[in-house]
Amino acid sequence: MENSATAEDATTKAIEEQTKKIPSDIFLATAIASMALSFTLKCFGRNNNATFIGQWAAPILIMGVYNKLVKQENNNRNV
Secondary structure: OHHHHHHHHHHHHHHHHHHOOOOHHHHHHHHHHHHHHHHHHHHOOOHHHHHHHHOOHHHHHHHHHHHHHHHHHHHHHHO
């Protein structure tokens, strides 16, 4: 059991090291872009594609929140 926890910690740390390099604004801009693209597709009658693209906004924003939390945690460790 301890080995799997260690492997998970190493994997999580590697992911966090990469995600903290991405500016938080990128996630917001990407989510807004997906909503705009969804709206555009809806206007052109491509309802299935519009729904598919529109559903990207929530997961992208959740990734942005995760990114922000990782940055906050790293700042708190360094203080």
